[in-house]
Structures are given as C-alpha cells and as structure tokens.
C-alpha cells in the first residue's frame with residue numbers, strides 16, 4: 001500500500017527527520033489559509049501516488065498566499081500519470097544548495113533492507129541509476145543488528161564531505177531506518193534530501209510503501225489508505241477479498257491459487273498472448289468471489305476474452321460452474337469466455353456448463369491457446 005507524501009512526512013517527522021512545516025488542503029481557499037499561517041514562500045504539491053510530479057507541473061513555488069490559492073486551483077483536479085489530484089500539500093519552501101537521494105528498499109536478492117544513497121538526487125534519480133550507477137552507494141542491512149552508527153556515517157560520507165552535514169545525514173539515515181522497520185515498509189525514501197545555503201539538511205519529499213500483508217499489525221497505517229488515489233479495479237477487488245493486480249494485456253484471467261495464476265500468465269505469454277491481470281479467487285470455492293471476478297475483469301475495456309482456469313482440490317469445480325452461470329445471467333458477457341476446469345466434481349461442473357450453453361475443457365494448454373486466439377480477434381483453435 002502506498003501512502004501520500006504528507007502522511008510519509010508525518011511518520012518521518014515523528015522519528016526526528018527535519019522536514020519543513022506543512023498542511024494538506026483540498027480547496028484553493030484552504031491552501032491560501034495554510035500559506036498565510038506558514039508565512040513566506042511556500043510550495044504547493046500534488047498528493048498522488050506517483051513520482052515525477054515535479055516534471056508534470058504538480059510541484060510549484062508560491063510567493064504569497066494568493067498565489068498559493070491560484071496554484072492550488074490549477075493543481076487540484078489535474079491528472080498526473082492517470083491519477084486525479086484531490087489534495088495538495090502546502091509546505092514552507094526551502095532554499096536549495098544541493099539535492100541528494102536516500103532510500104531503503106526490501107531487496108529480494110539479499111533478503112535484507114538495502115540502503116541506496118546518492119549525492120545526485122532530485123528529479124532525475126532514475127537517470128542517475130541508469131547512466132552513472134557509480135554515483136549510488138548500496139548497503140544491505142543485517143536486521144539482527146539494525147543500522148549501525150558506523151554504517152550511517154559511511155552513508156553520510158558518500159553524500160557529503162563536511163562533517164557537520166555528514167552527522168546530520170547519518171542521524172536522518174537512523175530515523176529513516178527506524179521508520180522503515182516500524183512500519184513494515186517495502187520502501188522508504190527521501191528525494192530530495194537537500195542542503196540549504198546555510199548548511200541545514202532537510203527532507204523535502206518522502207515516500208513510504210507499506211507491505212500489504214503487514215497491515216493487520218498496523219491499524220494506524222491501514223487507516224491511511226486513500227482509495228481515491230488507487231486503481232479503481234484494484235479497490236473493488238480488495239473489497240471483495242480477491243487478490244487482483246491489473247496488467248496491460250487483453251486476456252482476463254480468473255484462477256484459483258496464486259501458483260496456478262502465475263503458471264496461467266506464463267502460459268498465456270508462451271502462446272503469444274498478454275495477460276490483462278493477475279486474479280486469484282483463493283483456495284476455497286466461495287461462489288460470491290466467482291461471481292465478482294468477471295465484473296472486475298470486464299471493467300477494463302481492453303480485455304477481449306475471459307479465461308477461467310480452475311484446478312479443483314478443496315475448490316469444488318461445480319461451485320465454480322454455478323458461479324459462472326449466476327454471474328453471466330446477472331451480467332451477460334459482451335466478450336467470449338474460455339473455461340478450463342479439472343478436479344473435484346469435474347463431471348458435474350461440465351454438465352452444469354454445457355446445460356447452460358457454455359463449453360469447457362479440462363486441458364490447460366488447449367484453453368489458453370483458445371483464449372489467446374480469441375483475444376487476437378481470430379477464430380478459436
């Protein structure tokens with residue numbers, strides 16, 4: 001789960017990271033009032049779950065409260081990378097002498113949190129990583145001991161020469177590590193971490209992603225979820241207890257079990273197709289989920305075919321068949337459906353489907369090839 005910059009900043013501030021004062025506004029008038037309270041120059045910043053806001057015009061300096069209002073009225077309602085802006089953060093502006101990057105990600109390869117820091121921070125960090133990787137220091141952390149002070153100094157010295165700034169940066173690394181661990185984050189980053197002309201080290205942007213599977217342990221973090229900032233189909237799926245991830249292809253997949261879902265996506269690719277999603281209806285045959293799945297998938301207009309791939313173990317395939325019949329009666333499908341069922345109560349399931357005008361097969365290769373052909377607009381093989 002991603003949270004907004006202003007929420008991430010609240011978490012980091014609580015850990016002692018120096019961050020300019022700021023408040024959130026949903027209207028231009030509120031933005032003006034906040035700018036008046038803060039006084040002086042402010043920055044108005046779009047709160048959306050995507051990077052590159054600066055480049056998209058979603059981060060602007062304002063010299064006066066009335067200018068903050070004008071800018072807020074332009075940024076609110078703007079679309080950045082497909083996401084609508086409903087909130088802006090109005091925060092005290094800082095003078096910038098230099099911009100650095102500081103981040104922690106959970107790294108699968110080392111199975112550790114890995115610090116990544118670079119003195120070349122700011123809006124072009126992706127380019128730095130691609131073109132001049134030597135400007136980035138990576139440091140895996142052993143969670144049994146945590147970030148040690150000598151490591152925090154090493155990270156600080158990679159960013160700055162001046163001992164005072166190194167100390168300030170090291171302290172920020174310690175705080176960032178604490179915030180990362182306490183929130184069960186998969187990512188925590190500050191970009192830019194700036195040095196002001198007077199030598200202060202400040203965090204001007206913050207991003208934290210929390211591991212979805214850890215949210216049960218963090219009701220306070222779970223409450224930060226902003227559904228208006230998320231992909232609508234993923235919100236719908238989550239509220240139906242389906243594991244769903246939207247992808248860019250056109251073969252909609254409904255599968256039981258994450259492993260089979262991955263195998264299905266692989267097979268779709270193998271036969272030349274592109275999966276439109278990952279969708280796991282889970283191990284049991286909850287008919288409600290079977291009914292909801294096609295609705296969520298067909299909400300994506302690029303989907304050209306629905307592929308059901310069900311392996312019946314605990315899942316009873318006749319329950320799934322009944323779910324498909326109920327779902328399509330309630331909402332007739334406008335696109336073809338390809339069904340593959342095998343396992344528990346397979347004969348009963350096949351009869352239910354054929355009695356209701358569907359065809360189904362028990363062969364996974366055959367079903368996937370058929371779905372891929374239909375998605376390409378061709379005849380089923």
Ligand code: GDP
Pocket residue numbers: 043045050051052053054055059092093094095096099122123191192204205
């Ligand atoms: P992002 O583009 O979504 O990562 O948004 P950021 O919050 O990182 O802002 C983008 C850029 O705007 C930063 O790299 C800074 O160069 C600039 N910026 C942000 N806050 C301030 C500020 O307080 N003062 C000044 N002068 N520039 C700022």
Ligand code: MN
Pocket residue numbers: 122123191192205
């Ligand atoms: Mn940034």
